[in-house]
Amino acid sequence: MLTAAQPSAHVCTPKTPKEYLDSLPAWDGVKRLDTWLPHVMDETPATAGMHRMEYLALVGRYWVLGMVNRATNPGCKFDYCPVLEGGQGFGKSTLIQALTGPNFFSDAGLDMSWGDVSQEDLEKFWTYEITELSAYAREDLQLIKTSIAALSDYTYPPYSQEVKHTPRQFLLVGTTNEDSYRRGLAYRRWLPLPVRHRLNVQWVKDHRDQLFAEARLRLHIADFTPDLSAHPGKPRFGRRGGAA
Helix, strand or coil: CCCCCCCCCCCCCCCCHHHHHHCCCCCCCCCCCCCHHHHHCCCCHHHHCHHHHHHHHHHHHHHHHHHHHHHHCCCCCCCCEEEEECCCCCCHHHHHHHHHCHHHEECCCCCCCCCCCCHHHHHHCCEEEECCHHHCCHHHHHHHHHHHCCCEEEECCCCCCCCEEEECCCEEEEEECCCHHHCCCCCCCEEEEECCCCCCHHHHHHHHHHHHHHHHHHHHHCCCCCCCCCCCCCCCCCCCCCCC
16 A cells, blocks of 8 residues: 655755765655556556556666665666656656656756766766657667666866766666657667556655665665566567557
């Protein structure tokens, strides 16, 4: 049962995702990590089927665990990119911002070299939203796919000729109104999430601290090795004729 969580009162505004995690209260014992995403998407076994429900639960778990792992262990492996697919007005970007926190979110113009991004900003990112994923040309999608698996990023500090490499502490998350980015791309790193109802963003705002507190505790007691490459509930990719 998804019960309400009491919002925590932070004395100081965290400046990094790790500071935010360190400031969290203890987990209240209510399990949310395995059910939050299908709940927020308003999906049930009756509407989505058991395989799809299991897939949504796994993506939701891995998404939050991946964020916590990247914040506490920058440069760790996370080979996936959740993609919220759905029409305008469903709250896709708003959901990502609510989960990430406004201070740690960016959807600025995508440049995989991060050459114009300051070192401070790069270390502050926790989620980078790739907006309108279906609008990218095929060659750009290939670059994005390569970047999903990157463990570090580089910037060019002012007045310096040296390239600065930074272990990655953020996740890439995509949003799109269509699923055309899947056409001809049998690519395991995308985690498509078809959004059919308006997302319950308020639930995320109300439960965010406890969701991350649970994920933080779970990472302390178990290894994190996500594998969603062949889950039967994952939306299929059309090799020639489009998404299946």
